[in-house]
Amino acid sequence: xxxxxxxxxxxxxxxxxxxxxxxxxxxxxxxxxxxxxxxxxxxxxxxxxxxxxxxxxxxxxxxxxxxxxxxxxxxxxxxxxxxxxxxxxxxxxxxxxxxxxxxxxxxxxxxxxxxxxxxxxxxxxxxxxxxxxxxxxxxxxxxxxxxxxxxxxxxxxxxxxxxxxxxxxxxxxxxxxxxxxxxxxxxxxxxxxxxxxxxxxxxxxxxxxxxxxxxxxx
Amino acid sequence: xxxxxxxxxxxxxxxxxxxxxxxxxxxxxxxxxxxxxxxxxxxxxxxxxxxxxxxxxxxxxxxxxxxxxxxxxxxxxxxxxxxxxxxxxxxxxxxxxxxxxxxxxxxxxxxxxxxxxxxxxxxxxxxxxxxxxxxxxxxxxxxxxxxxxxxxxxxxxxxxxxxxxxxxxxxxxxxxxxxxxxxxxxxxxxxxxxxxxxxxxxxxxxxxxxxxxxxxxxxxxxxxxxxxxxxxxxxxxxxxxxxxxxxxxxxxxxxxxxxxxxxxxxxxxxxxxxxxxxxxxxxxxxxxxxxxxxxxxxxxxxxxxxxxxxxxxxxxxxxxxxxxxxxxxxxxxxxxxxxxxxxxxxxxxxxxxxxxxxxxxxxxxxxxxxxxxxxxxxxxxxxxxxxxxxxxxxxxxxxxxxxxxxxxxxxxxxxxxxxxxxxxxxxxxxx
Numbered sequence: 001x002x003x004x005x006x007x008x009x010x011x012x013x014x015x016x017x018x019x020x021x022x023x024x025x026x027x028x029x030x031x032x033x034x035x036x037x038x039x040x041x042x043x044x045x046x047x048x049x050x051x052x053x054x055x056x057x058x059x060x061x062x063x064x065x066x067x068x069x070x071x072x073x074x075x076x077x078x079x080x081x082x083x084x085x086x087x088x089x090x091x092x093x094x095x096x097x098x099x100x101x102x103x104x105x106x107x108x109x110x111x112x113x114x115x116x117x118x119x120x121x122x123x124x125x126x127x128x129x130x131x132x133x134x135x136x137x138x139x140x141x142x143x144x145x146x147x148x149x150x151x152x153x154x155x156x157x158x159x160x161x162x163x164x165x166x167x168x169x170x171x172x173x174x175x176x177x178x179x180x181x182x183x184x185x186x187x188x189x190x191x192x193x194x195x196x197x198x199x200x201x202x203x204x205x206x207x208x209x210x211x212x213x214x215x216x217x218x
Numbered sequence: 219x220x221x222x223x224x225x226x227x228x229x230x231x232x233x234x235x236x237x238x239x240x241x242x243x244x245x246x247x248x249x250x251x252x253x254x255x256x257x258x259x260x261x262x263x264x265x266x267x268x269x270x271x272x273x274x275x276x277x278x279x280x281x282x283x284x285x286x287x288x289x290x291x292x293x294x295x296x297x298x299x300x301x302x303x304x305x306x307x308x309x310x311x312x313x314x315x316x317x318x319x320x321x322x323x324x325x326x327x328x329x330x331x332x333x334x335x336x337x338x339x340x341x342x343x344x345x346x347x348x349x350x351x352x353x354x355x356x357x358x359x360x361x362x363x364x365x366x367x368x369x370x371x372x373x374x375x376x377x378x379x380x381x382x383x384x385x386x387x388x389x390x391x392x393x394x395x396x397x398x399x400x401x402x403x404x405x406x407x408x409x410x411x412x413x414x415x416x417x418x419x420x421x422x423x424x425x426x427x428x429x430x431x432x433x434x435x436x437x438x439x440x441x442x443x444x445x446x447x448x449x450x451x452x453x454x455x456x457x458x459x460x461x462x463x464x465x466x467x468x469x470x471x472x473x474x475x476x477x478x479x480x481x482x483x484x485x486x487x488x489x490x491x492x493x494x495x496x497x498x499x500x501x502x503x504x505x506x507x508x509x510x511x512x513x514x515x516x517x518x519x520x521x522x523x524x525x526x527x528x529x530x531x532x533x534x535x536x537x538x539x540x541x542x543x544x545x546x547x548x549x550x551x552x553x554x555x556x557x558x559x560x561x562x563x564x565x566x567x568x569x570x571x572x573x574x575x576x577x578x579x580x581x582x583x584x585x586x587x588x589x590x591x592x593x594x595x596x597x598x599x600x601x602x603x604x605x606x607x608x609x610x611x612x613x614x615x616x617x618x619x620x621x622x623x624x625x626x627x628x629x630x631x632x633x634x635x636x637x638x639x640x641x642x643x644x645x646x647x648x649x
Contacts, residue, residue: 009464015471022475059456060528084459084516087526088540089533111463112512115470115505117478141540 001128002046005030006037006063007082008055012114016050019117020124032056034066041070041077048128052111053083053090064090071106078127080107082114086137095134095212107133107169126169132212133169140164154196162189167212225403229354233297234406237413238351240296241343244416247292248340251285251333258282259330276320283307286329286424289336299417301425304328324431325424332423339419343412350405357398361391441557444625444649448523448559455523463515470508477501524565531561531588531595538569539586543576544601546584556595556647563625564588564597567643570618571599579603579639590647597643605637615641625649 003025007013010032017027029040033056041049049070055062067079071094081094086108094108105127113135114120123133155163158179165175176186190208228234262275290301304325310318320326356363426432480498485491519525526534532550539546555561568586575584581603589596609615609631619629626646633639 009460009467011468012464012471015468019471019475022478054459054525058528059459060525084463085520085525086537087529087533088537089526089529111467112470112509112516115467115474115509115512117471117474141537 001025001048001124002028002044004028004037004040004044004046004049006032006034006040006049006055006066007052008032008059009052012052012111016114019114019120023121034062037063037066038070041074045074046077048078048080048105048124050080050082050124053081061090064094068093071104076104078105078130080109080124080127080133082109082111084111086110086135086141088141091134091138091141105130105132108138109133109135110137123169131169132167134167134212136164136168139167155193159189159193159196162186163193163212166190166193166208228406229402231406234409236296236298237406237409238347240292240413241340241347241409243292243296244336244340245344247288248333248336251289252337254281254285255330255333272317272321276317279307279320279323279326282326282329282333283323285333289332289420290424293417293420297413299420301417301420304424304426324435328423332419335419335423336416339412339416343409343416346412347405347409350401350408354398354400354402354405357394357401360394360398364391440624441649444559445557448557448562451523451562452528452558455519455525458515458519458522459525463512463519466508466512466515470505470512473501473505473508477505523562527558527561527565530555531564534561534565535568535586535588538565538572539584542572542584544572544579544581544584546572546575546586549585549587550589552588552590552595554590554647556590556645557649559649560595560625560645560647563621563627564595564643564645567618567622568597568599570614571641574607574614575599575601575603575639578607579605579637581637581639591644593647595645595647597645598640600638600640603637603639604635605633605639606635607631607633607639607641 003020005013005016005020005027007016007030013030013032017030020027028044028046029036031037031040037049037051040046049067051063051067053061053063055066064081064083067081070077071079079094083090091108095106107123107127109120109123113123126133161179162175165178170178172183172186172190176183179186258274258278258281262272262278265274266272287303290303293299293301307319307323307325310316477498480494480501483494485494524534524537526537530552532548532552535548535550539548556564568588572584572586575581579601581601584599584601587596587598587600589598607615609619609629615629615631621627622629622643622645628644630642631639633641
């Protein structure tokens, strides 16, 4: 997999490069600011970009804005965004610009997650494959922000847990393992969620994405 | 009798002489100050047509202050009148800040006013002191001087030939003496009037400022201190992010890699397998601690300065309400951003109030409103809980009220038993 890394802290940048290289990925560019990120994407056309939200010069949300712009300009580019903090507004901005075709994956993770190489690579692969990877913290906030929505309110606690894991980008199997229930039970919950959120039967993956997006509309 | 003696002694007192000397020395100083002020102001007005006027004024502010200082020093040394200096000049950062602070420096404008108004006073003082002292002295000594003049200017024979004719002249000369004495006795008092006038100008214009201005000055300084500390907290947060947090994440990544490596190897003997297992456990423990440290650091940094505040109070409040333990709704309408320090105070107030809602109110729902009212930021946190919130001494709300007072903020609480609780905080848009 060809990867571009944008991260302003040199130590973390080097660490990420090392981790990815060890796992057989090709880091085609590792840059420290948004401008270089845009240039590197245009030049290398990677499969996925790993972007830190805070970058120079103002260290607020340069990375995020760059990521949103990239999503517009390169709809096929998968994006994994890292942040020291999860801000609800940033989540909405990033996921609200889901590419029209819904083909390219997107992830938004707390920076801590790179500390766990296995988890990080798992998220990376999911996003590269066109899926989503949302930090549990992101999901907590989204649920917090969406408690007023009727559709979501009608979900049971268990269904909400399933939806939360779904939003993080986990497959049914992973959700079953995580909640210690059977695959069959997960499928049942997922079906209920789709029904309660009023998602028409169609391609299952597409409905999963829509269910996640339902959080954001609230 | 005492009064007469006192009157007679006045011209001989040291104070009178000091005042006389002061008045004499003042004139050249006053002329220099007047000329400097008038010339520089005229130059500035003329050159403002080519934009450099303000710059010129800004360049010359120390001159006005320094000249005022010379006058204060003179009064202090000659008369022993201590006139305190005005507040020291406060420089704002950046070239524009420097120009602005130099031009708006009240003390140097007051110094200019003093330097201009002082000239007529100094001229009057010079004339009054000159006429009274010199006139008085020459009057008193006139007979003596004229006798000496006669003696020296007329040939000895002529003087001897007119001994009687000189008698009325001498008598007339003697009449000048009381006139001179009166002038001499009045001299210290007249001089003192002028010196007093100068002193009034001095305390009004180049001394420390009056109370209201002092209050304004202190308010400015407080705003500066508040903004400064907000900026410092922001810097600390950024340093933590760039430094310790990044380093901890790098450490955690290395540990994670080490774990993978260890996991992939198998010991040749049972012993080495056991030590490998121990190493694995140690690495796992280290990784766990590192992760906790990263989370702790993040909470610490967020407590110092939530980075989302850089993006605006509404962004930061959006996350705050989404994370709230009690479902909370945010209504934000902030077309104008308050100063960073005010945003930070408002944010921490909202955080504290939401925590209170979760802890004490038993509410099922809370609302956070942040509205811009001209000149004010109004923050309102309401809940549908049990009510009964009070500002007890030492309680959380009292601490909040105290914190608000540092920037002239206000808090009003409406929390009848049974609820609902509405706490409204009003902050000036700028500290």
